[in-house]
Amino acid sequence: MNLHIFQNQQELNEAGAGIITSLVQMQPKAVLGLATGGTPVGIYEELVKAYQKGRVSFKQVTTFNLDEYVGLPDDHSESYHAYMQQHLFAHIDLPAESAHIPNGNASDLEAECARFNQLLDDAKQIDLQILGLGHNGHIGFNEPDDSLISGTHRVELKEETREANARYFDSIHDVPTHALTMGVGTILKAKTILLIVRGADKAEIVHRALTGPITTEVPATLLQTHPHLVVLLDAEAGRLFE
Numbered sequence: 001m002n003l004h005i006f007q008n009q010q011e012l013n014e015a016g017a018g019i020i021t022s023l024v025q026m027q028p029k030a031v032l033g034l035a036t037g038g039t040p041v042g043i044y045e046e047l048v049k050a051y052q053k054g055r056v057s058f059k060q061v062t063t064f065n066l067d068e069y070v071g072l073p074d075d076h077s078e079s080y081h082a083y084m085q086q087h088l089f090a091h092i093d094l095p096a097e098s099a100h101i102p103n104g105n106a107s108d109l110e111a112e113c114a115r116f117n118q119l120l121d122d123a124k125q126i127d128l129q130i131l132g133l134g135h136n137g138h139i140g141f142n143e144p145d146d147s148l149i150s151g152t153h154r155v156e157l158k159e160e161t162r163e164a165n166a167r168y169f170d171s172i173h174d175v176p177t178h179a180l181t182m183g184v185g186t187i188l189k190a191k192t193i194l195l196i197v198r199g200a201d202k203a204e205i206v207h208r209a210l211t212g213p214i215t216t217e218v219p220a221t222l223l224q225t226h227p228h229l230v231v232l233l234d235a236e237a238g239r240l241f242e
C-alpha cells in the first residue's frame with residue numbers, strides 16, 4: 001500500500017488529478033473507473049483544469065462509473081449521471097459513448113447489470129479505479145453484509161448510507177432505497193486502485209479498512225489484498241496513521 005497524507009485539500013486534489021493525468025498521458029486509451037460523492041469533486045476540478053490547459057486529452061479514454069441510484073431520472077440533480085456531467089464530462093473531450101454508468105432506470109435491472117458486466121468484460125481491465133469510502137466501510141455501494149457479490153448487481157442501501165447521502169437531497173425520504181453497483185470482484189480486478197478519503201468523521205473507518213481484519217462487514221478491508229493500492233488522505237482522515 002502506498003499511503004499519502006496531505007495537510008491541505010488543494011495538495012490532495014492536485015496529487016489525485018496528477019496520478020490520473022500522468023496515466024492518461026502515458027496511456028491515452030486508459031480505462032478509468034470513476035466514483036461520485038463529495039470526495040472526488042476537487043480532483044475532477046483539477047482534471048478539468050489540466051484538460052483546459054491542454055495537458056491531457058480524454059478522447060480515447062473509456063470510463064466506468066461505480067454505481068447509480070435506482071429510480072432517479074438521469075436529469076435529477078442527484079443522479080450520478082447528472083453528477084458526472086456537472087463535475088467532469090461536460091468540461092472535457094471524453095466522447096459520450098465512451099462513458100459508462102449503470103442505468104438505474106432500466107426496466108429490467110438484472111439485464112442492465114448483465115449489460116454493464118459485459119461492457120466491463122469487453123474492456124478487459126480497469127487501469128485505475130477511483131474510490132471513495134462510505135462511513136460504514138462501503139465501496140461503490142457494496143454495503144456491509146455476511147457475503148459480498150463479485151459483479152454488478154442491485155443492492156438495497158443501508159439506512160446509515162441513506163442518512164449519510166440525505167445531505168444531498170431535500171429530505172431522507174427522497175433518497176432512493178436501492179442502487180446498482182459494480183461488485184467487489186470488479187473493483188479488485190482494477191490494475192491500480194486510488195482510494196481517497198477526507199474528513200475527521202472517516203478517520204476511524206479508513207484506519208479500520210486499511211489495518212483491521214479483513215471482513216465482508218467492512219467491504220473496504222478487502223482493499224488490503226490489492227497489490228497496487230494508492231491511498232490519499234487529508235490530515236483529518238489520516239489522524240490515526242500518524
Ligand SMILES: N[C@@H]1[C@@H](O)[C@H](O)[C@@H](COP(=O)(O)O)O[C@@H]1O
Nearest residue numbers: 036037038039132133134140141
Ligand atoms: N456510493 C457512494 C460512494 O461511491 C462514495 O464513495 C461514498 C462516500 O461519499 P462521500 O464522498 O460523499 O462521502 O458513498 C456514496 O454513497
